[in-house]
Amino acid sequence: MRITLHKSLLCMAxxxxxxxxxxxxxxxxxxxxxxxxxxxxxxxxxGHAKNAQYDYRRYCVGCHGDRGDxxxxxxxxxDPKPRDFQLGIFKCRSTPTGTLPTDQDLSDTxxxxxxxxxxPPWNIFTEQQKADLVAWVKHFSPRFATEKPGTPIQxxxxxxxxxxxxxxxxxxxxxxxxxxxxxxxxxxxxxxxxTLQDDLGRPIAAFNFTEGSRPKxxxxxxxxxxIFMTGLDGTPMPSFADNIKPDEAWDLVFYLRTLMSEPSxxxxxxxxxxLKPVDTNAPAQPSGQQ
Amino acid sequence: xxNLQKLAAVLMAVMVVLCGAxxxxxxxxxxTEGKISGTVKYEGTxxxxxxxxxxxxxxxxxxxxxxxxxxxxVAVGSGGGLENVVLYISEGLSGPALSQPATxxxxxxxxxxxxxxxxxxxxxxxxxxxxxxxxxxxxxxPNPNPMTGNIPWNQSQPPGAPPVEKSWKAPEMxxxxxxxxxxxxxxxxxxxxxxxxxxxNGNYTISNVPPGNYTVTAWQETLGTQTAxxxxxxxAPAKADFTFKGK
Numbered sequence: 332m333r334i335t336l337h338k339s340l341l342c343m344a345x346x347x348x349x350x351x352x353x354x355x356x357x358x359x360x361x362x363x364x365x366x367x368x369x370x371x372x373x374x375x376x377x378g379h380a381k382n383a384q385y386d387y388r389r390y391c392v393g394c395h396g397d398r399g400d401x402x403x404x405x406x407x408x409x410d411p412k413p414r415d416f417q418l419g420i421f422k423c424r425s426t427p428t429g430t431l432p433t434d435q436d437l438s439d440t441x442x443x444x445x446x447x448x449x450x451p452p453w454n455i456f457t458e459q460q461k462a463d464l465v466a467w468v469k470h471f472s473p474r475f476a477t478e479k480p481g482t483p484i485q486x487x488x489x490x491x492x493x494x495x496x497x498x499x500x501x502x503x504x505x506x507x508x509x510x511x512x513x514x515x516x517x518x519x520x521x522x523x524x525x526t527l528q529d530d531l532g533r534p535i536a537a538f539n540f541t542e543g544s545r546p547k548x549x550x551x552x553x554x555x556x557x558i559f560m561t562g563l564d565g566t567p568m569p570s571f572a573d574n575i576k577p578d579e580a581w582d583l584v585f586y587l588r589t590l591m592s593e594p595s596x597x598x599x600x601x602x603x604x605x606l607k608p609v610d611t612n613a614p615a616q617p618s619g620q621q
Numbered sequence: 622x623x624n625l626q627k628l629a630a631v632l633m634a635v636m637v638v639l640c641g642a643x644x645x646x647x648x649x650x651x652x653t654e655g656k657i658s659g660t661v662k663y664e665g666t667x668x669x670x671x672x673x674x675x676x677x678x679x680x681x682x683x684x685x686x687x688x689x690x691x692x693x694x695v696a697v698g699s700g701g702g703l704e705n706v707v708l709y710i711s712e713g714l715s716g717p718a719l720s721q722p723a724t725x726x727x728x729x730x731x732x733x734x735x736x737x738x739x740x741x742x743x744x745x746x747x748x749x750x751x752x753x754x755x756x757x758x759x760x761x762x763p764n765p766n767p768m769t770g771n772i773p774w775n776q777s778q779p780p781g782a783p784p785v786e787k788s789w790k791a792p793e794m795x796x797x798x799x800x801x802x803x804x805x806x807x808x809x810x811x812x813x814x815x816x817x818x819x820x821x822n823g824n825y826t827i828s829n830v831p832p833g834n835y836t837v838t839a840w841q842e843t844l845g846t847q848t849a850x851x852x853x854x855x856x857a858p859a860k861a862d863f864t865f866k867g868k
Contacts, residue, residue, distance in 0.1 A: 418767045429774030474767060507779040508758035511678075511801045522677045526803040530764050530773065562775050567800030569760035569777040573785065 358398070358417060362473070369470040371434040371462050378434070378462025380470040386460055387467050394449060399471030409449040412531065414565075419474035420530070422563040423548035428570035430481025431474060437465040439549070446545040484560050486553055487577050492585050494600050500586025503579050505609040507571055509559075512537040515608035517590030527567045535566055540590040555584045655830040656858035657851055661706045661823045661839055665867025667697035673804040680757040681734035681802065692804075693739045694843045702823025703841065703865060705740040709812035710827070711848065712836035718829065719814050722746035726786075729797075729807070731759045731778065736797065736807035740842065742816045743809065745792055751785040753778040758801060761785060763809055765795040771811070775800075794840065808842055826858065839863040 371378035387395075394413040396403040401413035414421065423440045424432040438461045444452035456464070469475035490496065504510065512527060514520040517540030529535040538546055548558050560580060562570035575583060588597035589606060670691040675681035696704035722744040729741045731753040743749050751761050758779040765771035770790040778785065789795070789811040799805035810816075817825040827837070830853050839847045844865045851859040 420767060420773060428776060429772045474772075507777060508801075511758055523801045523803075527800055528803070562777075564773065564775060567760065567762070567775070569762065569775040569800075571777045574777055574779055574782050 358471075358473070363398075363470060366470040366473075366476055369466045369475065371438070371465040371469065373434050373438050373458070373462050373465065376458050376462045378459070378464070378466040380463070380466040383460070383463035383467035386456070386464055390453070391464070399468070405449070410533075411445075411448050411529070411535065412533065413449075416468050416471035417473075419472035419478075420565045422565055424481070424561050424564065425483035425557055426481025426561065427484065427572060428562040428564055431478055433480045433483060434462070434465050434469075436480075437468055438462060441465070443549060445547050447547070484557065484572065485577070486556050487581070489552055490578075490581055492596050492600065494604055496582045497585050497589060497597055497600055497606065498604070499579065500582035500584070501606065501609060503575060503583040504586050505611075507574055509583075510609060510611060512567065513540065515611060517541050517587070529567070530565045537567075540587060541592055543592045552584050552588075555587055556580050559583065655832055655853040655855070656826055656828050657708075657710075657830055657835070657837055657853060657861055658824070658826040658858040659708075659860050659862040661703045661708075661819050661825065661841075661863045661865070662701045663695070663697045663703045663823075663867065664701070664864050668695050668867065670694065670696075675734060675802075675804070678734065678757055678802060680755065684733040684755070690733075690735065690804075692806075693735075695841070696739070696821075698821045698823060700822060702819065702821065704819055704821050704823065705738065705842070706819040706823070706825070706863070706865075707740060707742045707810040707812065707816060707840045708819070708825050708827055708861075709742070709816040709838055709840075710814050710830065710835045711838040713834055714814045716831065718831050722788075723815075726750050728752055728784075729809070731755055731761070731799070731805075734759075734802050734805060736805060738807075738818070740808045740810055740818060742818045743789070743811055744816065745790065745811055745813050746788055748786055748788045749809070751776075751778070751787070753780070753782055756780045759799045759805070760801055761797065762800055763795045763797045765789070765793050769793050771795060794842070810840065830859075837861045839865075841865060 367381050369380040392403055394403045394405045394409060395401055395416065399416035401415040403413060406413060419431055421432045421436070424436050426432055426436070441453050441456065441461050441464060444450050510521050511523045512519070512521045514524065519537040519539035521537065524537050527535050527537060546554065546558060548554060548563065560570065560572045560575065562568050585597045588595045589601035670693065673690040673692065675685055675690060693705070698704060727741055727743050727749045729749060729751045730737045732755065734755060734757065741749065753759055758777065760775060760777045762775040764773050767773060771793050776785050789809065791811070792813050793811050795809040795811060797807045797809055815827050815829050817827040819825045832853050832855060834850070834852050837849050837851055847863050847865065849861040849863065851861045853859045
């Protein structure tokens with residue numbers, strides 16, 4: 332009798348100790364229901380999670396799953412894998428690495444899609460539908476209930492493209508060693524390219540600038556600036572915000588344009604200059620810190 | 622007269638409280654003297670640590686030309702001492718030892734394309750610093766479980782980069798990687814309260830432990846955890862030795 336009592340006490344203690352861990356790992360429907368009031372605010376549109384249920388079931392659930400964990404029925408067949416919304420980690424953000432994206436960021440991703448993945452651009456949605464879906468996406472993660480999004484990085488207005496700026500951008504490309512993964516010609520064939528893994532330990536390719544693909548998080552000059560200053564969380568692409576000054580960042584954007592296949596003013600200037608790929612054997616140039 | 626009595630009573634009460642507070646502070650400052658120390662050993666033949674081929678990055682290869690770099694998952698010293706084991710108090714702590722993070726700033730350096738130290742222990746909320754001594758670019762990419770409250774981030778550190786200063790919100794053993802150099806693999810061991818990491822001989826000392834009864838946990842990245850009960854009183858350090866057996 333006493334042993335049974337001890338056992339049941341032990342059992343209860345174990346349950347009490349394990350319960351918080353279990354709830355950490357596994358959210359239940361009750362957790363989601365508690366956050367069904369989640370809203371999003373994008374420009375003058377307010378999104379409501381509960382209004383997105385029909386669209387999510389019809390368009391999203393096949394990949395992202397009814398728990399938002401990216402384990403929908405298509406999960407085994409798609410690569411890159413669908414995002415796990417419960418973690419609150421997103422590639423395309425205007426906010427610093429390690430912070431939540433803004434509602435606008437999430438809406439932009441839905442509208443833009445993610446090139447070279449199974450996520451198409453959802454241009455069939457109205458702004459209201461996207462706002463509702465953003466709120467629904469957020470309701471899957473406890474983080475959106477307790478954390479605020481990061482403060483978006485400041486992007487100064489774009490300067491005029493000049494030969495000097497393109498040459499300076501080439502120096503930045505060399506100094507921060509973009510070529511380690513992206514290669515000196517931007518062909519995603521740098522020395523580290525073949526071993527890259529995402530946060531789930533799956534192989535992932537660096538962006539190839541030369542084959543006409545769209546960068547995953549947008550292809551405007553502002554998008555390129557934002558991509559390397561915030562990094563793409565969940566992937567090997569880090570944030571360079573601490574190591575590239577805002578003015579230099581524009582130089583780098585202009586240099587990246589020279590690597591891309593689309594005709595551009597930058598490409599024409601680079602051709603005139605006879606600009607060569609960076610020399611990786613040149614001695615490293617510290618950024619003046621040491 | 623009655624007022625005077627009241628005043629006296631209030632004054633007495635204030636004095637009692639003050640004396641109590643004084644005694645308590647005295648007790649706390651004496652308490653910070655306590656220590657737990659010991660040795661962590663490995664029993665059996667140490668597992669083979671795979672060599673690392675750094676030839677993809679000539680800088681890394683050259684920096685290690687005279688040594689033979691290898692994995693550090695199980696680092697056993699000549700006397701069987703186990704290095705990079707994190708010791709912390711998993712039960713019995715309360716008060717300031719638990720609630721006030723340590724104020725020193727531990728440093729995690731990227732040197733010769735390896736992490737020094739391989740395991741950096743720290744307190745929840747304690748500021749730590751990531752530096753680079755290398756003339757090649759690294760990215761510092763810890764990958765905690767965001768559900769704990771620790772949020773993953775990923776920052777580049779090209780040659781000459783300024784240090785990155787951060788802290789963590791919750792206890793967790795967090796893997797750290799460099800995507801550029803896939804062999805680079807280390808740990809941020811985030812624990813609550815005082816901690817220590819074993820040296821090359823397996824020795825450790827946890828300082829600033831108030832007197833009391835505790836459970837000490839020893840954590841090794843591949844061998845798991847072990848616990849021991851200790852009692853800390855004034856004077857000599859409490860002892861807790863651990864032995865991890867080979868699989």
